[in-house]
Amino acid sequence: MAYRLYYWALRGRGEQIRVLLNELGQDYEDVHVGMKEEFRALRSQGPATLYFGSVPMLEDGEFRLSQGPAIMNYLGAEHRLMPEDPRAAAKTEAMVLGAEDMRMAYFRVFGGERAAEKQAKFLAGDWSNRWLPAWSGLLELNGDTGFLVGDSLTQADVAVWDGLDAILTWIDGADFENFPRVEDFYEKIHSRPRIADYLASDRRIEKKKD
Numbered sequence: 124m125a126y127r128l129y130y131w132a133l134r135g136r137g138e139q140i141r142v143l144l145n146e147l148g149q150d151y152e153d154v155h156v157g158m159k160e161e162f163r164a165l166r167s168q169g170p171a172t173l174y175f176g177s178v179p180m181l182e183d184g185e186f187r188l189s190q191g192p193a194i195m196n197y198l199g200a201e202h203r204l205m206p207e208d209p210r211a212a213a214k215t216e217a218m219v220l221g222a223e224d225m226r227m228a229y230f231r232v233f234g235g236e237r238a239a240e241k242q243a244k245f246l247a248g249d250w251s252n253r254w255l256p257a258w259s260g261l262l263e264l265n266g267d268t269g270f271l272v273g274d275s276l277t278q279a280d281v282a283v284w285d286g287l288d289a290i291l292t293w294i295d296g297a298d299f300e301n302f303p304r305v306e307d308f309y310e311k312i313h314s315r316p317r318i319a320d321y322l323a324s325d326r327r328i329e330k331k332k333d
C-alpha cells in the first residue's frame with residue numbers, strides 16, 4: 124500500500140519527506156491538509172492520528188508516525204539507507220536533527236516584522252558562522268565521500284539538502300560562498316536522477332510565500 128503524507132500545501136517541514144519518498148521511488152499520496160477546518164478535524168481525532176496535534180504525519184498502512192525527523196529516520200531504516208552500525212546510525216539521526224535545528228533557525232527569520240533585517244543578521248551570523256562551517260566540517264570529517272555519513276546516501280543527506288534548499292530559496296542573498304564542499308554536496312544531491320525529476324515536476328510545490 125502506498126504511503127500517505129499529511130502536510131500543508133507548502134514545502135515547509137513536509138518537503139524533505141516528499142524528496143526522500145521520490146528518491147526511494149515510492150508511491151505516496153500527498154495529502155494537502157487545509158490549514159483551518161481540515162487540520163482542526165484531523166487534530167480532533169487525538170494522538171492516534173496526530174501524536175502531538177502537528178503535521179507532518181506519515182501513514183504507512185495502519186501505522187501512523189508524527190515528527191518530521193522521526194519520519195525521515197523511519198523511511199531511511201525501512202529502505203536500508205540507515206547505516207547498520209549503531210554509531211553511524213546515531214550520527215545519521217543527529218544530522219537529521221541538525222537539519223531540523225537549522226530549519227527552525229530559518230523559520231524564525233522567514234517572515235513577520237523586520238524580516239529583511241532578521242534575515243541579513245542570520246546570513247551574517249549563524250548561516251556563515253555556524254551552519255555552513257558545520258556541514259562543511261562534517262563532510263570533510265566523513266572523508267569527502269560527498270555524503271554526510273559513510274559512502275552512500277542516507278536520509279540525513281536529504282534532510283540537510285532540503286534545509287539548505289529552503290534557505291537558498293527563501294532568504295535573499297543566501298549562498299555557499301567560501302564553502303565549496305557544501306555547494307558540491309548540494310549540487311550532487313540535487314542532481315540525483317529521481318530527485319532532479321521530482322524537482323522539475325509539477326508535484327513539487329511551487330515557490331510561494333504563505
Ligand SMILES: N[C@@H](CCC(=O)N[C@@H](CS)C(=O)NCC(=O)O)C(=O)O
Binds near residue numbers: 136176177189223
Ligand atoms: N517537531 C515537529 C514540529 C511540527 C510542527 O510544528 N508542525 C507545524 C507545521 S510545520 C504544525 O503542525 N503546526 C500547527 C500547530 O502546531 O497547531 C516536527 O518536526 O514534525
